Amino acid sequence: MTSDELHARALHSAPGGVHSPVRAFRSVGGTPVYVRSAAGARIVAVDGRSYIDFCQSFGPLVLGHRDPVVHAAASAALDDGWSYGTCEPYSLQLAEWILAHVPWVERIRFVSSGTEAVMSALRVARAATGRSKILKFEGCYHGHADSLLVQAGSGLAGEVAASSAGLSADLIAGTLVAPLDDEPAVAEIFERHGTDIAAVIVEPVPANYGLLPQRVEWLRHLASTARDAGALLVLDEVITGFRSGVQGAAGLFGITPDLVCYGKVIGGGFPVGAYAGRADLMALVAPEGPVYQAGTLSANPVGMRAGLATLERMESTDGWHVLEERTAAFVERLRSGLRSAAPDVEVVRHASIFWLRRGGDGPVRRPDRIGAGHADWYRRFFHAALERGVYLPPSGYEVCFLSLAHDADTLTEAADALVDAAAAIR
Ligand SMILES: Cc1ncc(COP(=O)(O)O)c(C=O)c1O
Numbered sequence: 001m002t003s004d005e006l007h008a009r010a011l012h013s014a015p016g017g018v019h020s021p022v023r024a025f026r027s028v029g030g031t032p033v034y035v036r037s038a039a040g041a042r043i044v045a046v047d048g049r050s051y052i053d054f055c056q057s058f059g060p061l062v063l064g065h066r067d068p069v070v071h072a073a074a075s076a077a078l079d080d081g082w083s084y085g086t087c088e089p090y091s092l093q094l095a096e097w098i099l100a101h102v103p104w105v106e107r108i109r110f111v112s113s114g115t116e117a118v119m120s121a122l123r124v125a126r127a128a129t130g131r132s133k134i135l136k137f138e139g140c141y142h143g144h145a146d147s148l149l150v151q152a153g154s155g156l157a158g159e160v161a162a163s164s165a166g167l168s169a170d171l172i173a174g175t176l177v178a179p180l181d182d183e184p185a186v187a188e189i190f191e192r193h194g195t196d197i198a199a200v201i202v203e204p205v206p207a208n209y210g211l212l213p214q215r216v217e218w219l220r221h222l223a224s225t226a227r228d229a230g231a232l233l234v235l236d237e238v239i240t241g242f243r244s245g246v247q248g249a250a251g252l253f254g255i256t257p258d259l260v261c262y263g264k265v266i267g268g269g270f271p272v273g274a275y276a277g278r279a280d281l282m283a284l285v286a287p288e289g290p291v292y293q294a295g296t297l298s299a300n301p302v303g304m305r306a307g308l309a310t311l312e313r314m315e316s317t318d319g320w321h322v323l324e325e326r327t328a329a330f331v332e333r334l335r336s337g338l339r340s341a342a343p344d345v346e347v348v349r350h351a352s353i354f355w356l357r358r359g360g361d362g363p364v365r366r367p368d369r370i371g372a373g374h375a376d377w378y379r380r381f382f383h384a385a386l387e388r389g390v391y392l393p394p395s396g397y398e399v400c401f402l403s404l405a406h407d408a409d410t411l412t413e414a415a416d417a418l419v420d421a422a423a424a425i426r
Helices: 003-010 068-080 089-101 114-129 183-196 216-228 248-253 301-316 319-341 374-387 408-424
Strands: 035-039 042-045 050-053 107-111 133-137 150-152 160-162 175-178 197-202 232-236 259-262 273-277 345-350 353-358
Touching: 050 408, 068 301, 089 107, 089 301, 107 114, 114 133, 114 197, 114 232, 114 259, 114 273, 133 183, 150 175, 160 175, 175 183, 183 197, 183 216, 197 216, 216 232, 216 248, 232 248, 301 319, 319 345, 319 353, 319 408, 353 374, 374 408
Parallel strands: 133 175, 133 197, 197 232, 232 259
Antiparallel strands: 035 042, 042 050, 107 273, 150 160, 259 273, 345 353
């Protein structure tokens, strides 16, 4: 079976042949690579071709594919039964580990995805403040809860337009959108709507419209503006949580959220999310408080044990530090090769996340500053990389992830292949 044959079949059973849109390769063109198996830094396609993988399941696999320790933990969980619908020790162990490592996590509730985590955290924020509106930022993605599928509208500051069909106007009316990296815009929105804003939600390192690292002063300004107005600060660390460092981006930047949302790394590649934060806020969640939130498969023991094994392994191997250094060296090699091969291509990095961008001047902190030719360039670059044995995320606006399984030899091979790919399509 080839990827082409499988995809032709899949088109008859799933919308666009896929179960999550970016997998369809619409942004880069061509047929999705159907993966047969994966190990470490590599995926193997159904036709037997092996690729160095920088997608890593869009971020959860901080140790790489099929890490042996996580494998053992998940297998043990399977041996013991994979869903009980009652209490078990594994979620307690993972919760206690996180509470012991992240000071602003005083209480945590596990859910099954990042979307659920964000949706629930914002419900808590509305209940805690008695206010209805949420402020988010253009270019940040927080999952597909109805009220968050919005983009900046063309009218008044903060006004939104739907970014999906099927949303009720009432729901999205509760969301405001501001540009990133713009203190006056935030001030104006708070002036106009301040007493209605329950929470400000932001990705501390926006990584869903390419990688757009922000000024720490801007993040701090946001935190203080929100607090001065009586709104909560919700950090969406679904990507950065347990990847930027054990305390996520909040720890790196010294910003304390009221509530924090996790996903991806926290479950070691299994469907786990969590929302967490101040004890008084989390006390509002059922059954302790009036904010209803539940889940049949929440705190699934396979995910809980895989997540704990992942975090413990990161800690025992000094994983965050090792990854930081390895990614920095890799990006340096890439930059130096690209200087002559493709001088208009920039490599942006945060911790073990990187993004290749064509065009745009200086530090790009907002989507509208990304060069107009980037998407078209990435479409060609993606396929040139694929031909050279490197699998990148199939969209120019998704970021690349390193794992501890990307060793020095693999990274040298990958950097050389990517430089060659950029030179070939110049
Ligand atoms: C920052 C951020 N928040 C929330 C989500 C939603 O998470 P999930 O896809 O697990 O629902 C994502 C997914 O990529 C994300 O990147």
